[in-house]
Amino acid sequence: MPAIALGARPAMAEAAAAIPTTGVVPAALAGFDTAMKTYIAERDISCAQLAVAKNGKILLARGYGSYLKGSTSTLVQPTSLLRIASLSKSLTAAALARLAQDGKVSLGTKVSSLLGLSTTADPRLANVTLWRLLQHTGGWDRDAAYDPLWYDQTISTSLGVPLPIDHADIMKYVTARKLDFAPGAKYVYSNYGYMLAGRVIEKLSGMSYESYVRQKLLAPVGITRPRLGRSLRAQAFATEAPYESQYTRKSVVDDTGAVVPYPYGGFNMPNQDANGGWVASAVDLVKWGFVFDAPGAVLNQTSISRVFAKPETGVNSGGSWYGLGWHVRNNNVGTLNTWHNGSMPGTFSFLARVQNGVSYCAIFNRREEAGTPDFDAIDPILGKAIGTVKTWPTTDLTSRYF
Known part of the structure; x- marks a missing residue:
């Protein structure tokens, strides 16, 4: 994705729509995809991934953006590696x-x-x-x-x-x-x-x-x-x-x-x-x-x-409390929500397992720095996207990516 110059951005919706993508997004999960594109455009992120699953099935696997590999423009794939x-x-x-x-x-x-x-x-x-x-x-x-x-x-x-x-x-x-x-x-x-x-x-x-x-x-x-x-x-x-x-x-x-x-x-x-x-991918x-x-x-x-x-x-x-490698909290359906983020220069990641068997992971090739919006906002943004799903798809993408 070409860098969008700060102070000279097109309308955010236009910038989000221009982000090149790979992978699969079922129509029922379009809310996740829209939320990710907006988040990416607002933060001028060039490479990102999202995976969403429910009850042990991978339902959405998406790569966002592109980068130069030598002189060749390369699309981010759902299976591309990123630091986590x-x-x-x-x-x-x-x-x-x-x-x-x-x-x-x-x-x-x-x-x-x-x-x-x-x-x-x-x-x-x-x-x-x-x-x-x-x-x-x-x-x-x-x-x-x-x-x-x-x-x-x-x-x-x-x-x-x-x-x-x-x-x-x-x-x-x-x-x-x-x-x-x-x-x-x-x-x-x-x-x-x-x-x-x-x-x-x-x-x-x-x-x-x-x-x-x-x-x-x-x-x-x-x-x-x-x-x-x-x-x-x-x-x-x-x-x-x-x-x-x-x-x-x-x-x-x-x-x-x-x-x-x-x-x-x-x-x-x-x-x-x-x-x-x-290094791993969101589907991993x-x-x-x-x-x-x-x-x-x-x-x-x-x-x-x-x-x-x-x-x-x-x-x-x-x-909440910190278990062994996870933040943990009781949820309102009698199970546990568990999550963690990751942040280092050039990387921000977030993985969550929440109620009703839903889990999601997003990874980005930059993190919050001076002049960029809060990156931790990905947690409530993806959590809110769950509410946009009327009927969860049943097609399992796992075999396509493993």
Whole structure:
């Protein structure tokens, strides 16, 4: 989709109508498609995806926009790959739930003992269990201090090691410092906690984090496309869309001091693996959500219950809680709504499983930046689109995309 110059846009309806599309939208679900096109036009998004499902059937699969691949204009497909950022956390948490299911570990096990982390700098580190790691109650507060997954230059300088730093460097730097609060005392979102979870998965399984997730979680349900992303555009996968940001940063993938587009070397994708490093498509993610609808080849009922269990801190003031890789809330039909978003420079994603078996995922190749409307608005926008459906279609598109 050609960029629409800010301040010189055509009427929004005209801009939305001009967005090139691929995939299938049943007439009954046209409200979803219209909402997405308007959202995309308002935010000048060049590449996006949407998938909608109900009761284990994929009903809508759509790619929006286009991009240049070499000198060729390429349409975004429903199966194109995009970075999904923190939607990766549901994969990581499910991996540990599966390891517990297989008797490899208890979720009450101390992380410091599993990974051999010193508790000298702060003895409270010994109280961080896998439960606390995955429910974001481990004791790290990125607002009070920093997010070490985005602190590459400082860690490099502090440890006297060259860029790029790796997981071991990040762990060494953080473990030498005090926690920000007592483990279990409160919920504070922590990318670092999920990075540690990835290292636990590798230690317990004897496999790389990526291999374990792909072989034990995704392959059993026929999902083959997702994989860990790479930092540079030259390293992108063949069907991966490009990422956009108005910002630049000094490269963290080498010591040249070069200024690079923020999504391409302004942060280190391999280090983000377990907390935000996957690339996937929207259809992959709604199918992944089916794993939590009933016991099956990946998780049994005990594991699914653990994933959505309330943490020791209980329900927050908004009536929801953070389970294992999902936000969770009771809904008005006696089941659970579960959801998560993902955000990093060049990426915004949202996945939800709501009442009556409906689920949806949207992914975009940019996120909210100065001068753009709120990207979190996608949640109520897609939720409202459910109300436009008079009769849900029954044709299942799953076989077309898997």
